[in-house]
Structure formats: C-alpha cells, structure tokens
Amino acid sequence: MDWVESGKMAVKTLTANKMRSSLTMLGMIIGNASVIAMVGIGQGAQRLASEQFESLGPNVLFISPGSNQARQRATNLPRTLIWDDAKAIASQVPAVQEVAAQKQGQYPIVYGGLNSSSSITGTTPSFLSVRSFDVAKGRFLTDLDLQRNQRVVVLGADLANRFFSDQDPIGKRIRIRNVSFQVIGVMRPKGSFLGSNQDDAAYIPLTTMSSTLTGRTSPYGLDVTFISVSAKNEASVPAAEFQITNLLRRRHKIVSQDDFTVQAQKDILQIVGTITGGLTAMLAAIAGVSLLVGGIGIMNIMLVSVTERTQEIGLRKAIGASGQDILVQFMIEAVLLSAAGGLIGTGVGVGGTLLVATFSPLKAAISPAAIALAVSVSGTIGLVFGVIPARQAAKLDPIVALRSA
Amino acid sequence: MPQSTIVRLEGITKVYGMGDTTVHALAGIDLMIEQGEYCAIMGASGSGKSTMMNVIGCLDRPTDGQYYLDGQDVAQLSDRDLAHIRNQKLGFVFQQFHLLPQLSALENVMLPMVYASVPTAERKERAAEALIRVGLGQRLQNRPNQLSGGQQQRVAIARAIVNRPVLLLADEPTGALDSTTTREILAIFGELNESGMTVVMVTHESEVARCTNRVIWFKDGQVMQSYLAPEDLGTVTAA
Known part of the structure; x- marks a missing residue:
C-alpha cells in the first residue's frame, strides 16, 4: 500500500467524522497558536524595551547609588552619591562630555x-x-x-x-x-x-x-x-565607565565593595534582554504544555478510534493488510490530525500576533523560528502519540477483531 | 483443465490454552479440496468448524501439521507472508458483510487491490467488473448504508473475488439474510463455482448446504464425514 493511497484513505476516514476530528485538532490548534502568539508577544516586549533603552543613545551611562547586589536585594540604598560626584565627573573625567x-x-x-x-x-x-x-x-x-x-x-x-x-x-x-x-x-x-x-x-x-x-x-x-553621563562618543564609553568608577572609588574612599553602580546603555540592554528572553521562554514553555496536552488528546481519540474500528482492522487484515499497513494507516491519521491542527494553529497564532501588533504598543513579531518549531513539534507529537494506538491496531488478531460485535 | 488440489491438510491440530486447560479445537485433520469443488463445512458449535475455517483462511496458524494451499506450504508462515497469501489467494465473505461504511461500493471492492498494489486505473476497472458480475453494476457509487443486506453481501462477494483468488471462503454468508435473499446469494456462489471457482462455505443450515456438492461434517475437532453428498445430510443430522 503506497503513501498516496494511505494518505487518501486517512483523509477519507478523518472527514467521515468531522466533528471528532476537528475537536481533536482543537488541542493542537490552541497549543500551536499559543506558542506562536506567546513567543511573538514576548519578542515584541523585548524589542519594545530594547528600543526604549536604545533611544537613550549609545553613549549614555548611568550612575546609581548602591552596589548591584544591594540594588537587587532592594535594601536601603546608601545616600553616598552626591551632586559633587557629578561635578567631579564633569570636570575630571576626560572621556565624558556632559x-x-x-x-x-x-x-x-x-x-x-x-x-x-x-x-x-x-x-x-x-x-x-x-x-x-x-x-x-x-x-x-x-x-x-x-x-x-x-x-x-x-x-x-x-x-x-x-x-x-x-x-x-x-x-x-x-x-x-x-x-x-x-x-x-x-x-x-x-x-x-x-x-x-x-x-x-x-x-x-x-x-x-x-x-x-x-x-x-x-x-x-x-x-x-542618579547621575546621567554622556560620553564623548560611543567608542569612549568603556573608558568613561572605567574612569568614572576609579574617580568615584577614590572620592568615596572605597576599599572593598563599591557603593555605586555604573551602567552603560549596552549593559542595560543586556540585562533587559536577559529578563525578557527568560520571560519569552517561560511563556513559550507554558504554551508548549498545551501542545503536549493536545498530543495526549490525539492519542486518546486514536485509542478510541482503534477500539471502534476493530472490525475494520480485522477486515483489512483478512483481505491482505499486513500489521505494518495498519500501523502506517493509523500513524498517518494521527500525524495528519496533529499537522493539520498545527497548521491551522499557526494561522491563528500569526493572526493573533498581528492583532496584538496592530492594537497594542507591543511590537509583536512573527517569529519564523517559533513557527518552524511549533509545526515540527506538532508533527512529531502526532508521530509520538500516534505510535501507541497504531501499534495496538497493528497487533490486533484478525479473528478476534472480526468477531467483535 | 487438469484438476489440482487447492487445499491439502495433513495431521492439522490446533490446541488452545496450556497445561490442564488445553482444548484440542482440531485433533488431527486430513483433508483435500480439489479445484472447482463447492463444499459446505458443517457441524455443531464447538465442533471446530470455525477454527478449521480460520486455518484454511490463513487467519490462524495450526499448532501442528502440514497445510498446502495451492501447492504452497503455508502452515508456519510469518504474519506478513500470511497477509500476502490472504490477499493473493483467498477471498472472504462474512456473515456481517464487513464493508467499510465511509467507502462507496466501488471503493470497498477496490480495497484488496490497494493492498496488492494494483495500479489505480486497473483497480477501478476490475472492481466495476466484479460488481457487474454480482449484479450490482448500477450501484457502484452507493455507500453501504444505501444498500440492502443482500446488496451489501453482493458487494462483499465482489470484493472477495476481485483479486482472482484460488479459493473463496464464506463464513455463514446467508446468516444475516432472509430466505429470498439467501437464494439469490447462493445462486451467485453457484454461478461462481460453475465458472471454476473453488468455494468453501461454513454454514449450519442444511438448506444452504444442500446447494453445494460436498459436505464436510465436523464433530469434536475431527472430520466425521468428508465426502458426504448433500442429499444424505438428513442421515447425519438425525444421528
């Protein structure tokens, strides 16, 4: 039995039970749509944040009181960063413009x-x-x-x-x-x-x-x-960062940990990237769970289908279908369900992402990587979750299968 | 046409279960069925006639013994090879028709050729031919639920003969039909047999068995009467 024939047969079987097939696909549709939309929105948020920090200008540095650790712990920040520090930076650091x-x-x-x-x-x-x-x-x-x-x-x-x-x-x-x-x-x-x-x-x-x-x-x-500093140009940012740090350490008589933090736009962008990247990954992971649930839904329906179609399987075996023919038939049905669901879900996800991009400040972007991932994952899910039902169908004894009422 | 042996069984046994609970469904069967024969397999339920049918139909392997189908030793072939044998050499007709509801009559008849990898164009042609042969030339596109029981069984017969099997096996083919339809279906089996098809039919109705040329009578997993003329059926049923 060739692939084209098996594919046609599977389409026929699936369309014979439209309600069930579409409900089964719904799991994959939702899963795929949410992966694509979540990643799109997450990347949109990332881009929005990045753009805002980029709009500060590439030569801007910020000096804020407290060490990084102190800021992360949100403990009381020292009040050691003073206007005189700003004046000193302006007059003594050569790489600084203003x-x-x-x-x-x-x-x-x-x-x-x-x-x-x-x-x-x-x-x-x-x-x-x-x-x-x-x-x-x-x-x-x-x-x-x-x-x-x-x-x-x-x-x-x-x-x-x-x-x-x-x-x-x-x-x-x-x-x-x-x-x-x-x-x-x-x-x-x-x-x-x-x-x-x-x-x-x-x-x-x-x-x-x-x-x-x-x-x-x-x-x-x-x-x-905080103190905002503009370096002479983008190239002098590292020098400015170094010189400011040295100057402030001297002024504050630092011997161990700094009581201030100097951050260039690049540093902030990196932090923002890390945070929003993590957020995007988390959203994608949550959405991925629904893909998994969709896969389990397919397995469930395929198992029911095998039970219901025991006689069909028995007959097919009686007229010459091998176990492998039956296995392939059920696998194709499962993969078709999940892949079709995946494609529709991709459409829904892309549509949703575009809607968000149009009606919100988030510059939600359609990520080709997310689409490729979601579609291939849903196809794979069909394969993985189709195996158990298909094997069960293939193993059926034709005599028992034919006799079952 | 030289006569050849289609089915040759030698010392076939089939044992179910293990240890104390073993059941000898078939207890050493020797049986020959020649080409062109029209046989009925009869016997009480539990006599082993269904097991016999499964073994002859290559749906089941005997525990022991030799089975030559059309000259080929098929007793211990793999599942895959048995599937191929069923596809190429055997045709099945069942009591419950077993048509696929989502397929038209034509598509149902094409199914065995799908597994035989016959080219698509040829499939349609041969399927239509087979349906015309059983008198359903006008119903090619109907779904099973648009057909009467007798018509459905005709589709099933067309499906059984479409791959030109050497042996047509029918398991209670008239069990779900009324008497008029039963006569029509039996007439088709008769015509097929007259055109040279070897037919083996499991039945428990003596009227049906009377249409055949030979009755094989089973009892307790053994053949009681191998060459019983249908006319003599009354003597056995009385016994």
Whole structure:
C-alpha cells in the first residue's frame, strides 16, 4: 500500500467524522497558536524595551547609588552619591562630555482646582542634552536658577495640557507640595519609558528640589537618585565607565565593595534582554504544555478510534493488510490530525500576533523560528502519540477483531 | 483443465490454552479440496468448524501439521507472508458483510487491490467488473448504508473475488439474510463455482448446504464425514 493511497484513505476516514476530528485538532490548534502568539508577544516586549533603552543613545551611562547586589536585594540604598560626584565627573573625567544629576520624587501638584501627583525631577541644565529631551515652549533650567534656588518649573507635555489646556502656562504659578513655583517652560512630548509616562513630569532646579521639597536627606551632601553621563562618543564609553568608577572609588574612599553602580546603555540592554528572553521562554514553555496536552488528546481519540474500528482492522487484515499497513494507516491519521491542527494553529497564532501588533504598543513579531518549531513539534507529537494506538491496531488478531460485535 | 488440489491438510491440530486447560479445537485433520469443488463445512458449535475455517483462511496458524494451499506450504508462515497469501489467494465473505461504511461500493471492492498494489486505473476497472458480475453494476457509487443486506453481501462477494483468488471462503454468508435473499446469494456462489471457482462455505443450515456438492461434517475437532453428498445430510443430522 503506497503513501498516496494511505494518505487518501486517512483523509477519507478523518472527514467521515468531522466533528471528532476537528475537536481533536482543537488541542493542537490552541497549543500551536499559543506558542506562536506567546513567543511573538514576548519578542515584541523585548524589542519594545530594547528600543526604549536604545533611544537613550549609545553613549549614555548611568550612575546609581548602591552596589548591584544591594540594588537587587532592594535594601536601603546608601545616600553616598552626591551632586559633587557629578561635578567631579564633569570636570575630571576626560572621556565624558556632559553630566546631569537627577533627584527624583513624587509630589502633589496643584493649579487652581486641578491637582495631580506627578514625578518631580530636580536636575541640572545639562539634563536636556544628556537625555535628549527638548523644550517646546519657554526655556529650560539654567545655572542661574540652580545658584539662586529659584522656584521655577518646566512641565512635561501631558502635565501642561492637563493644567493649562487652552491657556499659555508660561509665567503661571503652580504649587508643588504647597510651595509655589513659576512655570518657565514646557517640554516636548517624549512618550512613555518602560510603562511610565515621561510627559507626566515636572523639572525643577536640583538645588531647589533639595532645599524646599526633600530637605537635607544625606550627611554627605546633596545626594542624587542618579547621575546621567554622556560620553564623548560611543567608542569612549568603556573608558568613561572605567574612569568614572576609579574617580568615584577614590572620592568615596572605597576599599572593598563599591557603593555605586555604573551602567552603560549596552549593559542595560543586556540585562533587559536577559529578563525578557527568560520571560519569552517561560511563556513559550507554558504554551508548549498545551501542545503536549493536545498530543495526549490525539492519542486518546486514536485509542478510541482503534477500539471502534476493530472490525475494520480485522477486515483489512483478512483481505491482505499486513500489521505494518495498519500501523502506517493509523500513524498517518494521527500525524495528519496533529499537522493539520498545527497548521491551522499557526494561522491563528500569526493572526493573533498581528492583532496584538496592530492594537497594542507591543511590537509583536512573527517569529519564523517559533513557527518552524511549533509545526515540527506538532508533527512529531502526532508521530509520538500516534505510535501507541497504531501499534495496538497493528497487533490486533484478525479473528478476534472480526468477531467483535 | 487438469484438476489440482487447492487445499491439502495433513495431521492439522490446533490446541488452545496450556497445561490442564488445553482444548484440542482440531485433533488431527486430513483433508483435500480439489479445484472447482463447492463444499459446505458443517457441524455443531464447538465442533471446530470455525477454527478449521480460520486455518484454511490463513487467519490462524495450526499448532501442528502440514497445510498446502495451492501447492504452497503455508502452515508456519510469518504474519506478513500470511497477509500476502490472504490477499493473493483467498477471498472472504462474512456473515456481517464487513464493508467499510465511509467507502462507496466501488471503493470497498477496490480495497484488496490497494493492498496488492494494483495500479489505480486497473483497480477501478476490475472492481466495476466484479460488481457487474454480482449484479450490482448500477450501484457502484452507493455507500453501504444505501444498500440492502443482500446488496451489501453482493458487494462483499465482489470484493472477495476481485483479486482472482484460488479459493473463496464464506463464513455463514446467508446468516444475516432472509430466505429470498439467501437464494439469490447462493445462486451467485453457484454461478461462481460453475465458472471454476473453488468455494468453501461454513454454514449450519442444511438448506444452504444442500446447494453445494460436498459436505464436510465436523464433530469434536475431527472430520466425521468428508465426502458426504448433500442429499444424505438428513442421515447425519438425525444421528
């Protein structure tokens, strides 16, 4: 019995029982669709995160307080990273172009009857160029603002919109934590970064932040949340990283473990990649389990089918089918079921991925590797889970099989 | 046409079970069936006639003894070789027809040729021929559930003869049919036999056996009467 004939026969048998065949395939369809969609979405998340960090610019470095271990343990971070460190880096590290210190907080902002709890960043004028931000209207903070502890604020685009929908915000006074600030500028919209809206923010002089909002929080000086540094160019990033580390170790009199962390964009990308890669693998593994369950469903139905078709098997053997012919017939049915389910599932998965890509910020991507994997796995599952029922069919004694009612 | 022996059984035994519970279903059978014969195998249930049928039909191997089918020793062939023998040399007709419900009459008849690797075009031609021969030329595309019991059995007969077997085996072929249909089916067996086909039929109805030329009577796993004329059936059943 040749393959074409066996294939035709299998199609005939499967289509004779459409309801059962399609329900059996459903397991494979769901399994395959979820593998493809999950991997697609996971990779989309990975790409989104990577793109956001890439948008920081390849020559940007971040210095944050606390060692990596301390940050991972989320223990109390030391308040040893201060503005003077930022100044020292700017003046003493040759590979560095500009340095911006940032002190972050979340405070209530009130204007007229409106209020909002937004992210307040105390920073320095170089923030704009280091972080590639831009002012849409008015001006940004100046060195003079910092020297004089001016109570001035530059609003993020969304915040400006919410408070001053149709009026010019420049010159208006808003209250941050009950302290009056004059609006001097509005930022150009920047979009969200890792899920937090960068336009729902306000920027004030670092010195004002410390003196009027947070108060003195560290015995070492004006401590900062982190320092953003731009290296002269991409090639000088490693040098900058090395020089900054050395300088800070000297300044902080470090003898054993660093109390700060220097990370280049590349380092962060790597971490993000590891996290989202792991997430994708986990999603795929969960989806893979449903593929397995689909396979077991096929085995189950094939076993039922063998029992139901005992007489058919007996007859086929009586008219000359060998055990191997029967084995092949049932294997083909199982593989057809799983492969067809796999193909349909692939279609559903691709469709779902495209939907997600269209209607969400996740740039879900169709991964050819995931498709190849899912289809080949589902075919293999048909083979593996088809073997037991097919062997059972092949072993049937024709006499017993024919006599069974 | 020179006569040749289709079935030659020598000292065939079939033992089921082991130890204390052994059952001798066949206890040393010697039997010859010549080409062109039309035999009925009869006997009470448990007499061994079904086991005999399975052995002759190469569905089962004897525990001991020699079986030559069409001159070939087939007593201890492998399952695979037996399947080939069944496909090439034997045709089966069963009480329950055993047609595949998802296939048309034509496709059912083509099935043995599928396993014989006959080219597709030839399959159709030969299957249609066989169906015409049993009087079903108009019903080639019907599914079994669109056919009456008698018509289904005709399809089964067509399927049994389509590979031109040397021996046609029928196991209670009329057991599920009414008397009119039984006569029609037996007429087909008669015609096939007249055209030279060797036919062996297991039955428990003496009316059916009377249509044959020879009755082989089984009792307790042994052949009681090997060349009983159908006319003399009454004497045995009375005994």
